[in-house]
Amino acid sequence: MSLLLDNMPALLIAVSLFGAFLIPIFGRFLPKIRDPWVILVSFLASLIAVINAVTVFTKGTVVYVFGAAAGSSAASIDSGGLPFRIIFTIDGFGAFMLLSAAIVSFAVILYLVSSQKERSGKSEFYALYLLLTAGIFGMVSTGDMFNFFVFLEINSLAAAALVSYHRNGGIAVEGALKYLIVNTVGGLMVLLSIGLLYAQYDSLNMAVIASQMTWTTLNIVALVLFITALAMKAGTVPFHYATPDAYSVAPSGITALMVVASQAGLYGLFRILFTVYGGALNTVTVGWVIIILGILSMVIGVTMALPQKDVKRLLAYHAVSQTGYMLLGVGVALAVLGDPVALSAYGQTAMEGGLFHIINHALYKGLLFLAVGAVIYRTGVWNLNKLGGLGHNMKWTMIFFLIGALAIAGIPPFNGFASKLMIYESVFAFNPILSVIAMIVSILTLASFMKVFHSVFMGPKLPEFENVKEVPKLMIAGMVILTIFVIGFGLVPDLVVDSIVTPAADALLNQGSYIAAVLGGVL
C-alpha cells in the first residue's frame, strides 16, 4: 500500500498509458469488456489525480524523482548537486489543474461511451482519449522543461487525431489539420526556447533554471517564444482562428476535454511566467502584454460569437472569450508583482479570480458542449436557425444547458458568478476601464446565450423533431457530474477558494517555495 502511495505521481501517467494501449487488444478479442474497461481506467486515473491533489493540498508540494528510491531528493549525491533525473513537481497550481482535468475527463468518458455506441473504430478512439488525458496530466505535473514539451506534443497529437475522428465529409479533417499545424509550430517554438535556456543554464529542471534566471536579451527572446507558442496552444487572440475550427467539428465530448487541453497550455504559460521567470521579469511590461492579450481575446471572441449560426462554433468563440478573463485576472496580478502593497490589496484577489475561472470554465463550458452534443446526437442538426422547440422532448438537456448558460454569463448562484465577481472587483481597483470592458463582454455573453437557448429549446414543437427522445442515461450521468460541481462551486465559493484556489495562487506567487521544494538546501 505504501509502495502505491509513494509512487502516486508516476501512476498518474502510467495508468492512463497502460489502459490506453490495452484497449485495442480488448477491442480485438474481448469487445464486450472494452467499454467497462475504458470507464474503469478513466475512473482510476481520475481517482489517482484527486489523491495526488489532496496530498498536495494537505502536505505541500510533492516532488517525485523518476528512477530513484522513494523519498530521495531531486539532486542525488553523485550528481554534484545538479538534479539531472526527470522529476515531477506537483505544487498547489498543478494540483488545482489536476482536479479540474480529473473531473472533466471522467464526466466526459461516461458521456462518450454512450454517445459513441453506434460508431465504428471505437477502440482507437478511446485509446486516443486516454492518451490525451495522460498528456494533460503530464503537462500540469512535470517539473522538467523537456518533459513538458513531450507531454505537450502527446496532447496536441491525440487532440488533433480525435478532432478528425468522424470525418464528416472532410470538414473535421480540415479543422484538425489547422489545429495540428498551429500546435506543431507552437511546440517547435517551445523546444527552441527550451534549447536557449539549456544553453545558458545547463539544466532542464524548472527550479534550477528559475534559481539562476536573469533578464538578458537571450532570455527575453526565449520568453517571447514561450508566450507566443503557449498562447497558440491556449487559443487566445491573435491565434484564435484554429480553436473554433477544431472545436466545432470535433465529437462533442471531445470538445469538452479539449477545453481542458487548451487550459493545460495556459497552465504552461503561467508556470513559465511566474515560476521560471518570476522575479527576474520586467513584470509591468509583461503583465500589460498579458492583460492586452486577455482584453483582445474577450472582445474579439464574444463579437465573433454573436453572429454564428453553427451552435458549436458559437460555443467555441465563447471559449476564446472566456480565456480572456483568465488572462486578465492573472495579468493584473503579474503587473503588480513587484509592488507588495498593491499585490496584497488586489493583486492576490485578481490572481485567485483568474485561476478560479480556469476550473469554472472547464466545468460549465464542458457542460454546455455536452448538452449541445446531446441535441446534435438526437437531431443531427447543427444550425441554430433549423433547431427549435426541443424543450418539450429533451427536458433534462434543456435544464443542463440553461445552468451552463447562466454560469458562463455570470449569473448567481452559479460558479461563473463567483470567479467573475473576484475579477471585476480586483481589476476595478487596478484600472476601472478594464473592469468595465469585462462587464460589457459578460452582458454580450448573456445575450448570445439567451439567443441560443431560445432558438434551440423554446417555441412550439417542430414537426421534424416530433419523435426526438431524451438522450441515454449515461450521457445524462456525465452532465449531472458537471452540473453538481457548477452549482456546488457557486453555492460555496469561499470554501472552494480557500481550500484549492488560494494554495494555487500562492504557489505561483511564491517562486522561492517552488525552488526550495525541488532543490532543498543543495544550492
Place this chain on the structure above:
Amino acid sequence: MPFITVALLIGIAFAIILLKKNMIKMVMGIGIMESAVNLFLITIGYREDGIAPIFTNAPEGVDMVLPTVQALTLTNIVIGVATTALMISMIMIIYKKYGTLNSDKMRRLKE
C-alpha cells in the same frame, strides 16, 4: 556559424508555412523548421575536439560533447515522424474528399 544557419532555416520555414498555398509544401516547411531546431540543439551540445560521452576507458583531460541534447534531439525526431505522418494522412483524406491541395480552397468549414 551554425546559429546563423538555424536562424536562416527557421526564417525560410516560417515563410513557407505562411506563404505557400499547397498543403504538402506547408508540411515540408514544418519539416524544415524541425530540422532547424534539431540542428540548434545538437550545436549547443558541441565541444571543440570533443569525444563521444562514454565514460568507460575515456582518456583524461579531453572534453566530451553533451549527451543530454542528443537525447532531446532523438526524442524530437521521433515526435516529428509521428506529427508528419498524421498531417500527411489528414491531407490525403482532404484530397480524396475535396479534390484539391490548395489551402485557399478549403473553405467548407466556413459555410
